[in-house]
Amino acid sequence: MIKFLILILGVVLAGTPYNQKKVLVLSDNPAVYVSHSQFFNLLSKSYRVDYKNIQSNTFNLQLFGEWQYDHLVLFSTTNDLKVSTQELLDFYDSGRNILLLGSTDQSKYFRKFLNSFGLDMHDYGSSVVDYFNNIKGNQNIVTTNNVNILKVDKPVAHQGAGLTMTPYETFQVYGLVRGSETAFSGPNLSHNIIYVGATQGRNNARFVATGSWEILSDEFVNDSNLGNFELAQEIIRWGFGQSKILKAENLIHRRLDSDDIKPYNYRLREDCYFSIDIYEWDYQKDQWVPYNSTDNDVILEFVMLDPYYRLPLKKGEGSKYELSFKIPDVYGVFQFKINYLKPGYTFLKIAEKITVRPFRHDEYGRYLVQAFPYYFSSFGTMAGFVVFLIAFLLNK
C-alpha cells in the first residue's frame, strides 16, 4: 500500500516542471504520508517533493559541491541521521531552509541540532499540559491563540513537547506559536513555552521547528474549528521563503538642490536627500509589491563610528522611503545605514559610504562683520604710514 502511494507520488512528481524548487522530506516512517497527507498536499502544490528514509544512504544533500535540494523537512526520530549535523547546518548556512517536526522522544542528534538554532526541546518524554485551553477536556491536546508573525485566526492545537528559546538576547529567534497563559510542561511555565519556534539566519535562511509532529497532522489540520490548516500553509510559506520577503534597491542620495545622484562627496552642513525603494514579495501575485511599513520603523542612521543621526524614513509614493536632512558639522567618511531587523521579515542591512569634506578655501565668507575693526585698523595703519612718509620727507 505504502509503496503504491509512493509510486503514485513519484508519477505526480515526475510531471512537475523541473525548475520548481525541490524539497527533501526525511523520515524513518513512511506512514507520515498518511498521517500528514494534508501537509504533503500543501507542500507538493508548489514544490517538487522528494521523500527519503532518514537511515538510507541513497540520497545526497550535496553532489559535486552543488546542493541538490532547496528546502528540507525533517521528521525527527529516535534515530540519528546518516548525514552529520554539520552538513545540515552548512545546508542551512548556504541560504536554504529547514523545517523540523520534533517529537518528545527525539534523539540527542536532533536536540543538538535544535540547540544550534537557539531553540531547545523540553525534557525527554515531557509534554505540554493545559487544563483550561484544550480540546474536549483532554489536557494533553492544548490550544492557543498566541500566534505571532504568521497569519492564523483560529486557535491552534498542539499535542506533545514544547520548545524553549535560548536564554541569551538575540534578534534571530522567534516563537511563532506560543503556549497560552495556562500551559505548562514540567518545570517550564507558560511564558516561555513555544509550540512552533523559528530562527532566521543572517543570510535570511529560515528554520522552523515544532514541538511535535502532531501539530501538522491531518487530525488537527482537517479540523475546521482549528487554525492548524492555516498554520501549515503559513509555515510552508514563511519557512520556505515566500512570505515576508523584502528587498531594497535603487538607493539614491544627492544634494537637496541638485540632480547629481551619488556625488563624489558632500560638504559639511549641506542639505542632503536620501531615498530607497523597499519591496515585499507577494506570493499571490507572484511579483514584488511596494512594502508598507506600518509604524515608521525604517530607520536611517548617518554613521561615522557613532550614529550622528537616527531618523525614521518617510513613506513616499509607491515603494519609496525618503528623507532629507542637513549633514552635520563634522567631516569624515560617513555611512548611510539601514539596519532593518523586523521580526519575521527579511533582514535588510544596507550601508552606503560617502565622504563629507570640510569647506574649501574659497567657500568661507570673504568679509565678516565682526572683523571690521581689524580691516579698519590695517587700512588705517597703511594710510597712517603714507601720511607719515610724506610728512617725514617734506620736513627734511
Place this chain on the structure above:
Amino acid sequence: MSSEEETQQSLPYKVHKSTLKWAPVFNMTILLSIAIISCLIRVFSVIRYESIIHEFDPWFNYRTTQYLVKEGPYALWNWYDSESWYPLGRSVGGTVYPGLMMTSGMIYWVLHKLSIPIDIRNVCVFLAPIFSAFTSLAAYGMTKEITKRSEAGLLSALFVAIVPSYMSRSVAGSYDNEGVSIFALVFTFYTFLKTVNTGSILWGVYTALAFFYMVASWGGYAFIINIIPIFVLFLLITGRSNSRIQVAYNVFYILGTLLAMQIPFVGFQALHSSEHMASHAVFILINFLNFFSWIRNFVSKKAIITLTKFLIVFLVFSILVGVVILTLAGKTQWSGRSLTLLDPTYAKKYIPIIASVSEHQATTWSSFFFDLHYLILFSPVGLYYCYNKPTETKIFGALYTVLGVYFASVMVRLLLVLAPAVSIMAGIGISWAFRKFAKSVRSFILPKIEKPKKYRIPPEISIIGLVILGYYCSIYVLHANFAGSEAYASPSIILSSRDRQGNRNIIDDYREAYYWLRMNTRPDDKIMSWWDYGYQITGMSNRTVLVDNNTWNNTHIATVGMAMASSEEDAFEICEKLDVDYVLVIFGGILNYSGDDINKFLWMVRIGGGVYPHIKEEDYYGKGTYRVDQYATETMTNSLMYRLSYYRFDEVQTAYGQPKGYDTVRQAVIGVKGYKLRHFEEAFTSENWIVRIFKRKQRENRDGVAFTSKSTSQFTIPKEFSPVTKFSKKANTKQRSTLNFQNNE
C-alpha cells in the same frame, strides 16, 4: 737684479704668487666639486637598489606630490583625503607642510615646459641630493659670514656635504621634509648673518623669504624662530646690540611672522603657540629699549630713574599677567614634542605615542659618533675660536651649536639640526688650525713675505700637525663614504642580506605584499595595520587605512592598538565596528627581522592602554618578561597580534637543530601551537613571511544563537560525537569588554 727681486723670481714665490692670483678660481672649482660630491655620494641607494621612494613618511610626501602634479596646488590645499584615517579622514591641505611637494612640483612643471618628460617619481627621488648640494653652498656662505674666510667656508661646505647625519635623511629616495628644509635652515641663517653684518633691509627681506620657505617645508622652523630671538636677547644682555641687529631682527620678525601665517598648517599658531612666544617677547623688548633710549635724550636724569623703575615694574607685571591669562585660558600651549624638548622625560610619562617612535628616543653616544664622527672632536676648536674673539656672527654660530647639542641629545632626529652647526664649527676650527700651521710652514719657506711673530709654532710640528689633521679628515671622508654607500643606502622597504658566499640577496616582501593588496582587494577595502605601515599601504597599495604615520589622533591609534591586543573575538567586534576588511601584520620570526610587529606589540599595548584602561601592560608579561614561548601569559597568546603572527608558524622549521615553530627573533619556540582562527582567514603571506595579511570573515550566520542546553548536556554523549559549535554557555555569558569609541577631533 737685486736680491729681493731674485727671491721674487724663485720657484716658491712664483708658486705663491700664482696661487694667490688663481685663488678665486680654485675657490669656486672646489666649491663646485663639493656640491657635485654631495650629490653623488647620495646616489648609492639608487645604484645598489633602484630608484624608489624610501621608508615611511616619504611615501606620503610622494603620494601628495603625485596629487599636486595631477590636480594642481589649489586642489592640494583643499584635499580631503578619505583614504587615510578611516573613517575620520584627513584634511591634507591644512595639515601638511607643502614646501617639499611644491618644490618638486615646480621642478616637474619647469622641466615639462622645457619638453623634458621626466617622471615625477624621479624628481622626488633625486630632490634631496640636489638640495644637499645647495646646502653645502649655503654652508659655505654662512661660514664665510661668520669668519670672513673662504677656506673655512670650503671646509665647512665639505663637512656639511658628507656629514652622515644629514646624509641619513637625504639619500636619493629619502623624499622627506628634512631633505629640503636643512638647506632652508642653513640658508636662512646665512641670509640672517648677512643682514647682521651689513644691516641691509634688503637682506632682511631675503631672510624672511628664506624663513618662509623653511616654514613651508618643515615643522623644525620652530628652531629658527627660537634661536634668532635667543641670539638677539643674548646680544641685548651683553650690550652688543646695535642698529644692524635691530634692522635684522625687526625685518625678520615682522615679515617672517606674517609670511609664516600664510602656511595653512601654521596659520594663527604663529601668533599664539608657545613656540613663537620668544620671538614676540624679544620683538617687544628690542623696540622698547630702542624707544627708551630715544626718550632718554629728552628727559632729565632723575626722571629717567623713576621712569625706569616704573617701566620695569610695569613690563614685568604685564608680561606675568599676560602669560598667566594666556596659559589659564588655554590660548597658548606647548605641543607634546616641544615639551619633550624641554623635559626629555615628558613623552615617556605622558605620551607613549611620541615615545614609541625610535627617532624620538634620546640620542646614544654611538649614534652621536656614527652620525657626526670626528666632527664632534673638531667642533670645540671652532667654538673656542668663536668665543676667543667674538663678533655678532661668531656668537650666533656658537649659540647655534650649543643649543643644537642640547636638542640633539634629547631626540635622535634632531641630530639633523645639529649636523650643519657641528660641520661649520669643525670647518672653522680645522681651517683655523690649518692656517696656524700653514703660516709657520710658509714663513719657513717664504721668510721675506711672512713677517715672523713671537709665538710662532715650529715648522716641524706644523708639518706633523698638518699630516695628522689631514689624516683625520680623510678618515672622516672614508667614514662618510661608508655611511652613504652602506648604512644609509637601504630603502628599508627593500631588505637585503648576504649569504655565506657573500652574495647579496634582495628581500622584497613588502612590495610583494603591497602589490598583492593592490591587485587582489576591492578598491574601497579597509586595511588595518599598525600605524607605521599606513603611508606605505596608501602609497603603494592605494587602499584605505585606519591609522598612519601622521599620528594626529591618539584615540584612533589606541583603538587599533586595542584591537591588536584583544582576543580574537573582541578584536572581531572592534574590526566590524571600524569596517576593517583586512588585517596586516609584519612578522620577522622566519627571517630574523627584528623590526616586526611582535616587537612593537608592547607599544600597541601601552598606547591602547592609555585610552582603554582594561588593557594592562603587565598582563602581557609572562614570568616578568615579555615573551612568546610556553611561559607567555594567556592574554598574550590570545591576543590578535600573537594569533595572526604565529598562525601556522608551528608547521615550519626555521632554524637548524631547533624544533618547529622556533622564532628566530625572540629565540624561543612559540607557546601555542596548532590553533585555528575563527573570525579571520589567512589571505596572503609573503615569501619570507614578513608581511601577513588576514581577511576578516563575515559574521557567522548564526553567531550568538547557538547554545548548549541543560537537557542536552544531561544526555550521555557518544564519544564520536563532535560538538556542533565551539560555543559554550560560559563563553557566551562572558562579559565582553565594553568598547568606547570616541572621536577626538
